[in-house]
């Protein structure tokens with residue numbers, strides 16, 4: 001798991017090699033499997049320039065929404081500000097927090113950019129016979145306050161539950 005150099009006793013020659021294939025390390029990994037179900041490249045300006053072309057990732061195991069910024073030449077993700085993540089592996093709760101945008105989605109099964117430019121998240125709850133919810137995430141406006149009383153930058157709207 002993670003970059004091949006981080007796996008003792010495993011080399012590229014141990015991997016399945018299809019004709020014409022080549023190996024590349026993952027651009028990011030979780031030390032414990034998260035069950036990543038979707039990666040959405042946010043082709044929208046709705047959340048402002050800071051999120052344009054950003055990368056939203058969801059998992060089915062914990063219902064966490066992760067967010068990553070692509071690097072300048074779009075060959076990987078920008079983690080320069082966090083030395084603990086420079087190994088490209090989230091292997092502690094602190095490292096997980098650094099890339100977490102939202103929690104509490106139970107299990108994320110799909111993420112999409114809507115035709116309105118907002119972000120849509122579909123959830124799946126294995127513990128409730130597959131019940132799911134659909135959420136729309138929009139930018140917060142002036143005067144919007146979060147449950148904690150602070151100024152949110154994004155708002156979550158339950159659409160179907």
Ligand SMILES: [Ca+2]
Nearest residue numbers: 084087089091
């Ligand atoms: Ca790390």
Ligand SMILES: [Ca+2]
Nearest residue numbers: 038110111112
């Ligand atoms: Ca999707």
